[in-house]
Amino acid sequence: MEDKQYMEYIHTHAQKSAHAITLVWAFAVGGIICCIGQGFNDLFTFALPDWDKSKIGALVSMTMIFLGAFLTAIGVYDKIGIRAGGGSIVPITGFANSVVSPAMEFNKEGIVLGMMAKMFVIAGPIIVAGTVSSVISGIIYWFAGMVG
């Protein structure tokens, strides 16, 4: 019985430390990806002084999406993702990964019904959520403008 309790004790503690390690990895990788984004933001702000802030932001997103897509294509991003977990999912590069990864995976089932359709397995819900919130917030701001 004591052996069993000891094994349980070890098991719960091992799980706790494993849990803590995933958090450190997510924090570090997520933080580094954001710093790379900040770097592009500073670079573009310096190089394109006549662009406004939102256009610079969109360009930074697109650059990060390109990098995420490319690293996914050459198989690097998924290797990072094994350790980084949330640190590689939540940044916009993770969104790119969620598009490119199934597109490559299902390419063998045909271009139209394989690649083009399955591209949206994960991105689809994001586009739907984004579009619905854009319409709802637009209506809210429209009525707020009418009242105020």
Place this chain on the structure above:
Amino acid sequence: MEMFLGYLKAFAVGGLVCMIAQILINKTKMTSARILVLFLLGGVFLELVGAFKFIENFAGAGITIPITGFGSTIVKGAREGAKIGFFEAVTYGFRNMAGGLTAAIFFGFLFALIFRSHSKKV
């Protein structure tokens, strides 16, 4: 020095956002699609209540590079559009998604044509 501090803040807040996602993954076994939708809606909510700009002023890319930034720019577009008219109010949010979606879909298509899947090797 101030530039270094900016990167440190981006690192800390961006890392924190990703760590919250990792806690959710560990505790609830949420899939990445659910995590991304949740954090997108989080960004939408923060922008709607007006809190996003304070975090953005503090952390810069730390909050705009995570998918929360995508949610925020959607609401910013809707707010800009609403100043012009109803049609613009309901369509300018999507217009702000255009850059990111175009890049993701175009590069997704391109790279899926050029590269073969690595998932079998892992």
